[in-house]
Amino acid sequence: MLPLIKRDITLALRSGGGFGLALAFFLILILFVPFGVGPDRVLLATIAPGILWIGALLSCLLSLDRIFQLDAEDGTLDALATAPIPLTGLATAKAAAHWITTGLPLTVASAPLGYLLGLPSTGYLWLIASLAIGTLSLSFLGMFGAAVTVGIKRGGLLLSLLVLPLYIPTLILGAQTVTRAINGDNPTATLAFLAGLTLLTVALIPFAASMALRANLR
Amino acid sequence: MLPLIKRDITLALRSGGGFGLALAFFLILILFVPFGVGPDRVLLATIAPGILWIGALLSCLLSLDRIFQLDAEDGTLDALATAPIPLTGLATAKAAAHWITTGLPLTVASAPLGYLLGLPSTGYLWLIASLAIGTLSLSFLGMFGAAVTVGIKRGGLLLSLLVLPLYIPTLILGAQTVTRAINGDNPTATLAFLAGLTLLTVALIPFAASMALRANLR
Amino acid sequence: MFTVKNITAQRGPRAILQNVSFSLAAGDCLILRGPNGSGKTTLLRTLAGLSPPSAGEINVNPEDIVYTAHLDAVKPQLTVAENIVFWHGIYQTAQSDTLKRFNLTDLAQRDAATLSAGQKRRLGLARLHISGCKIWLLDEPTTALDADHVAEFAQILTDHCASGGIAVVSTHLELPLPNAQTLDITQFAPTETHADPFLEGSF
Amino acid sequence: MFTVKNITAQRGPRAILQNVSFSLAAGDCLILRGPNGSGKTTLLRTLAGLSPPSAGEINVNPEDIVYTAHLDAVKPQLTVAENIVFWHGIYQTAQSDTLKRFNLTDLAQRDAATLSAGQKRRLGLARLHISGCKIWLLDEPTTALDADHVAEFAQILTDHCASGGIAVVSTHLELPLPNAQTLDITQFAPTETHADPFLEGSF
Amino acid sequence: MSLWEYANPVKFMALSGRVLPFATLLAASCLFTGLIWGFFFTADDFKQGSTVKIIFLHVPAAMMAINIWIMMLIASLIWLIRRHHVSALAARAAAPIGITMTLIALFTGAIWGKPMWGTYWAWDPRLTSFIILFVFYLGYNALWAAVDDDDTAADLTSILCMVGSVFALLSRYAVNLWNNGLHQSATLTVTERSPIDASYYTPLLICIAGFILLFITLVLLRTRTHIRLRRTRALLARGSA
Amino acid sequence: MIPDLGKYATDVLSAYAIAILLLVALVAVSLRQSAKARKALQDAEQRAKP
Ligand code: HEM
Numbered sequence A, B: 001m002l003p004l005i006k007r008d009i010t011l012a013l014r015s016g017g018g019f020g021l022a023l024a025f026f027l028i029l030i031l032f033v034p035f036g037v038g039p040d041r042v043l044l045a046t047i048a049p050g051i052l053w054i055g056a057l058l059s060c061l062l063s064l065d066r067i068f069q070l071d072a073e074d075g076t077l078d079a080l081a082t083a084p085i086p087l088t089g090l091a092t093a094k095a096a097a098h099w100i101t102t103g104l105p106l107t108v109a110s111a112p113l114g115y116l117l118g119l120p121s122t123g124y125l126w127l128i129a130s131l132a133i134g135t136l137s138l139s140f141l142g143m144f145g146a147a148v149t150v151g152i153k154r155g156g157l158l159l160s161l162l163v164l165p166l167y168i169p170t171l172i173l174g175a176q177t178v179t180r181a182i183n184g185d186n187p188t189a190t191l192a193f194l195a196g197l198t199l200l201t202v203a204l205i206p207f208a209a210s211m212a213l214r215a216n217l218r
Numbered sequence C, D: 001m002f003t004v005k006n007i008t009a010q011r012g013p014r015a016i017l018q019n020v021s022f023s024l025a026a027g028d029c030l031i032l033r034g035p036n037g038s039g040k041t042t043l044l045r046t047l048a049g050l051s052p053p054s055a056g057e058i059n060v061n062p063e064d065i066v067y068t069a070h071l072d073a074v075k076p077q078l079t080v081a082e083n084i085v086f087w088h089g090i091y092q093t094a095q096s097d098t099l100k101r102f103n104l105t106d107l108a109q110r111d112a113a114t115l116s117a118g119q120k121r122r123l124g125l126a127r128l129h130i131s132g133c134k135i136w137l138l139d140e141p142t143t144a145l146d147a148d149h150v151a152e153f154a155q156i157l158t159d160h161c162a163s164g165g166i167a168v169v170s171t172h173l174e175l176p177l178p179n180a181q182t183l184d185i186t187q188f189a190p191t192e193t194h195a196d197p198f199l200e201g202s203f
Numbered sequence E: 001m002s003l004w005e006y007a008n009p010v011k012f013m014a015l016s017g018r019v020l021p022f023a024t025l026l027a028a029s030c031l032f033t034g035l036i037w038g039f040f041f042t043a044d045d046f047k048q049g050s051t052v053k054i055i056f057l058h059v060p061a062a063m064m065a066i067n068i069w070i071m072m073l074i075a076s077l078i079w080l081i082r083r084h085h086v087s088a089l090a091a092r093a094a095a096p097i098g099i100t101m102t103l104i105a106l107f108t109g110a111i112w113g114k115p116m117w118g119t120y121w122a123w124d125p126r127l128t129s130f131i132i133l134f135v136f137y138l139g140y141n142a143l144w145a146a147v148d149d150d151d152t153a154a155d156l157t158s159i160l161c162m163v164g165s166v167f168a169l170l171s172r173y174a175v176n177l178w179n180n181g182l183h184q185s186a187t188l189t190v191t192e193r194s195p196i197d198a199s200y201y202t203p204l205l206i207c208i209a210g211f212i213l214l215f216i217t218l219v220l221l222r223t224r225t226h227i228r229l230r231r232t233r234a235l236l237a238r239g240s241a
Numbered sequence F: 001m002i003p004d005l006g007k008y009a010t011d012v013l014s015a016y017a018i019a020i021l022l023l024v025a026l027v028a029v030s031l032r033q034s035a036k037a038r039k040a041l042q043d044a045e046q047r048a049k050p
């Protein structure tokens, strides 16, 4: 599994990879919001937690179809499936690599972008914590979606459609955590919920994903 | 060119195509906004024009990488480039097919989704008009981005990055049109600007795109 | 009808072949020979007009040319028949006995995604016939074909040339083409003159 | 060591081959023969464990198997050497003389994207050597290879079997493999018994 | 003789062919009776006026929308565990019915909301959950349409249905948290309403029965369609070997 | 014939209209698909026989 994670990170750093790109996409998305809704600072600060979370989620979404599809297209997935590593391991490695190359940088970038939107200072810690935990669950769910759609050429849009509904609880809990922190409510409960959700996802999704991969390789 | 448009529409309607999917993606995106920023009706109505425009833009964005990449991967693009149709014609046909399968349905769907966000009733007409005109320009600009990135495997994210800055004028003019209509200002000027922008795009972009294609096929 | 004078064929920054010249008249068939990596694909892409030669000139009407590459240009989501109709539309030719000539009649209603490697290749080659073009540029056309179909395709190629067509074929296999000329492209391997401006001089 | 008993190989809803049986011992090499679309790829995928047989049984340790398909499993963004290191990591084997054996030494630092068809295929085949597996399942391994490299690969295959390995090879070409058995798979074409429950009875 | 026998396509076609006319008749008569009764022969509610008549469409549709998803989940599990083709196809056949039911519940609810709450749409947890359910249906249906190979499609959609069910449930709880957490002026919610008057009870029950029967009829019909299509594909594939 | 629906007449009627329209559409689509599938199968059986 380690060589796989290492290779995926290398590929993400190479040309056409997704490392800096997800970040840049996040940046542009956040910049788009003032263009769309207008530059009112109070308004922007109010919607900042939600927008940051949605932005991170969409940036994450956009790199999902790379997870398995590239490997499927050049025959690597067949070769990996017949190599002596279990499919659940493969699935976990893929999701982990995705999180390292996407979720982690997004989390780090969220703080300065939050400042651009005028996020109140009480929110930053909770924003970073919720994103760090939440994007892990997003990566695993996204990996599941990628496993389901791996047989479909350029299935990016279908993948999004399948994955986005699964993202709803994570989004709600994540954005709520930050909103509550800003409003002076106690955000620990929602963050704990979020952590539980992530744990559940990380524990169970690899099995579902390996079933989907198995079916798709047939 | 006509067989090409016809085929692209057929492919979009076939399995894994993007026809209904862009719509569904749009729906979920709009759904995500209240989850992120909270269900406050006044707040939602204020940001509705911007969010609707950004949503349509992102839905459009997600199907861009299909425009040329699928054809490049199975060798069809090489074959088309050596066939007796000019590359500008190819580019125009591709953008037109993309608009028919994406921009048009998004425009139609924007009205009911606007209602979900509580868009004031004065805005609908202008929303639809600005989207109908604006998405055409989005399709052509997106096609250009797709032509530039066609050599890059799974270049979806890079493509988004290249295209998003090009989308900014369209987004501003489009969202402004709707916002003005809602605020009781006169939106015809911005809409006229938008139409001019679209005209310019449709007239010039195919040439740029054909140059990019030529370079990428080398 | 198809003359090539001293062209340099380029791939990325590298000149792969230099001073390639030949001249083909109606009815000629040219087989390109050379080991892996010698530049057959590069030359064919240059001839097809996909990458312009960095030197020399090609005299031919691009509209006469049809090119089949390592990839098949087959749309997996369309059926075999739909693929054929599409290319007829692009080349604006009338439909004819393509299905039969390439032994695809039984497969006509199948999605191209479900074809075997050889069946897909046959569908890819059918584009030659559909195009109605005089000059065929073929890059290892018989890959994945079984012995019978190789023979059949050689016959199609012979017929094409016999009726005044021209073909340039790269292949590693022996094709039964009685009247074909052979061109060993290893002779065009570039000498030490640099095509890349960054290799000139020293700094 | 590798026995297959009465298996039915399936592709989509269709049974493509029925009652396939054979038994291979260390040192055996089996060549699968059959025209396009007869089911060679289908059989190899079934043997590799990618699509389970819908009937019959395969007795083999899946860890012993390495499979090369029509596609090369080569990452274009990595260099040749990096591709090789990656597969060593996956199979957890030590690095050895792979580059030399597959004639890739000169290309080691090149991005795999810039390889020619034959060079890429060689890199794909290198995985066999890297894996250290005993049983090789090969689907038209010599596609795109030139004559010299076909001979060289046949030698590698012969060596593998001579040292106690097993190989199952589908090919349309004549490979110089002195001790190979041949299996004509057209004999396994399914008879009128239906594997598909939707073909039973009538309604 | 076990129930599983009818998971065989031939048996299922025979049985469903016999059941279908009766189911159709029953469904039609129940729907007819229930809706006519509800629409023409119930008194107006003192608070809601005539809008209360919408209940005869809204409630059955809302119930079916949820229950059809549960039926699909069960059918999917049967496919994954016992690999009965008819079960997978029944799940596929049910999805569009579920989508329609969800739409009916949404539309009738929205129309009802205008006179009751003064708006067609509010981000009430219950309503929101319904849109989420709608999206799950869309994704499930799109996946069926996108995968070419039938068995693979059955596998993938079943897995999606399983995972989706878990997350649909989680969404339901998350949505509750989301809207209660904000100080939103939820003036009237679906849950805080006076219990149904007895005179509406019988026609409502008949309507619910009608919707259930309609669902059964349509599932049988649509499953038969999919079985036929499967067989057609199998015949074509065999013919062109 | 139509009972007095009071001031909510349009609401109630449009609710019924939309719901019944959707149901009828679903039934119609199902029937049409069924007929098409039946015919396609018949054709296929015909072709498979000889
Ligand atoms: C778009 C808006 C609406 C949606 C999506 C919606 C959805 C639902 C759902 C999911 C149920 C539960 C069905 C069940 O499991 O029994 C339900 C029941 C019900 N709804 Fe709505 N509803 C909406 C608007 C309304 C409005 C405006 C009213 C009237 C003021 C209303 C009145 C009722 C009633 C009376 C029930 C029956 C509850 C029961 O017996 O448990 N709904 N609706």
Ligand SMILES: Nc1ncnc2c1ncn2[C@@H]1O[C@H](COP(=O)(O)OP(=O)(O)OP(=O)(O)O)[C@@H](O)[C@H]1O
Residues within 6 Å of the ligand: C011, C012, C013, C014, C016, C034, C035, C036, C037, C038, C039, C040, C041, C042, C043, D113, D114, D115, D116, D117, D118, D119, D144
């Ligand atoms: N983008 C590139 N940059 C640098 N070198 C390249 C590039 N693409 C191909 N080459 C090299 O150019 C040479 C010629 O490649 P080409 O594909 O034309 O060979 P070929 O004769 O078709 O070989 P084969 O028989 O294997 O298909 C090869 O050595 C190859 O490695």
Ligand SMILES: Nc1ncnc2c1ncn2[C@@H]1O[C@H](COP(=O)(O)OP(=O)(O)OP(=O)(O)O)[C@@H](O)[C@H]1O
Residues within 6 Å of the ligand: C113, C114, C115, C116, C117, C118, C119, C144, D011, D012, D013, D014, D016, D034, D035, D036, D037, D038, D039, D040, D041, D042, D043, E149, E237, E241
């Ligand atoms: N998904 C599918 N559904 C139905 N039939 C299929 C599917 N995939 C392949 N087939 C058919 O199965 C048969 C066997 O295909 P297979 O790829 O095994 O042939 P092959 O012997 O490898 O041929 P080739 O020499 O051309 O590679 C072919 O007739 C093919 O058309």
Ligand SMILES: [Mg+2]
Residues within 6 Å of the ligand: C040, C041, C042, C139, D116, D117, D118
């Ligand atoms: Mg080549």
Ligand SMILES: [Mg+2]
Residues within 6 Å of the ligand: C116, C117, C118, D040, D041, D042, D139
């Ligand atoms: Mg094969």
